[in-house]
Amino acid sequence: MRARKVVIIGGGVAGMQTALRLRALGEEPIIIEREAQLGGKVRNWYLLFPTFIPSADVVEPLMRAVKEQGIEVHLGCEVVQFDNHRVELADGERIDCDAVALCSGSTIFDARLKEEYGYGIYDNVYTSVDIERMMAEGRMPERSPRRVAILHCVGSRDEKVCQRHCSKVCCITGVKQAIELKKLYPKADVFNFYMDIRMFGPGYEELYHTAQRNYNVHFVRGRISEASPLMDGCIQIKAEDTLTGRPLRMSVDMLILLVGMRANDDNVRFAESAGLRLADSGFMRAADLFAGNVRSSREGIFYAGTITAPKSIGEVLNEGVVVADSIVDYLNKQEG
């Protein structure tokens, strides 16, 4: 039986896991990655929730294995359009294949669109992505902040910016970063402002409890309505403390916005060229949400990772395995 070619669009953790699994099953995966390096967004994270392991512990073994297995990788390549038998790249190259796995992930919400929080306008307003990078590079402010506010649901669960969906992993990221801040600055007061706390994964609720019980992280149920700069460079924030029914005001030295995952702009183009369906959120719509959650509505095109919805890294890695199995199953049926 000849090895069948499967093009994997996107070389993040979803793409790499899919490729490795397909190779293990005797197929020929080809990874197309837009960036100059494999690893996707996870490469930019510092420590991963809920166990605080370095992100490199997840990404690097995958990257090494892709290399060791001699999997064909195209870096710095954008996909213009594709269908189940052909993928067309921006440089004009065309790759014929037997199936396609779309693993191109999602986009981080641009916090500047929520102008009322002043990201990109005032100093001392950061996104959770900035904090990951600053922590990883050891660039956190040397002087301990007196008070830090972490705001949940920036660019998710918000119809004002056309992002109605829950981005799922920001809550636990907020808890993780609050603990990291308390470890770095034990004297600082850390306040998390949330609408709902959604601790969906194993060990997450326990970490939330630990943040409260052992690190004295304050949780205020209420969305910050606005942030404004003070003379001394602090940021004044306003919210309702909904559990006491009173408006609340405070100045903070750092305001951290937990930015959500939104659908890639490319999804629209891909959906048109390949005849795929989008969900209301703009993410790709899987064939169904149970037995067919890695299949698209078109034969021979499959999904893995955050292309279909926000997901945690563990869930994405599982999908990589499942999608490879589904692809092999499909290819075997095609050959009868």
Next chain:
Amino acid sequence: MASVNFGFGISKPRVIDIDRNNLRKSDEILLEMPELQTCIGCGSCTASCTAGNLTSFNFRKVHALVRRGEYAGAYEEMNKCMLCGKCRLLCPRGINTRGVVMLIKRKLGDF
């Protein structure tokens, strides 16, 4: 000329101003009983509270205000608690709610 009273006055701001509130007592309370910080605001304490069903006493709200440095009236409110302990049987976070009542009364009694 005497000023005319039109019946207008200045309302006291209802805002909880964390910059102005003195959080020392609140910090002491949380240091002595860190489990209080784990309250998720479910309200089962208040739902089961006999005092809360007959008076305006709301245990969840009072301790939340105390944690934000709003101490005024908290001691008097806590005096409405009859220490029956039903709330402690229900608390999903396992907070020693009766202990919280006694601690707040002890810390704020001289306030």
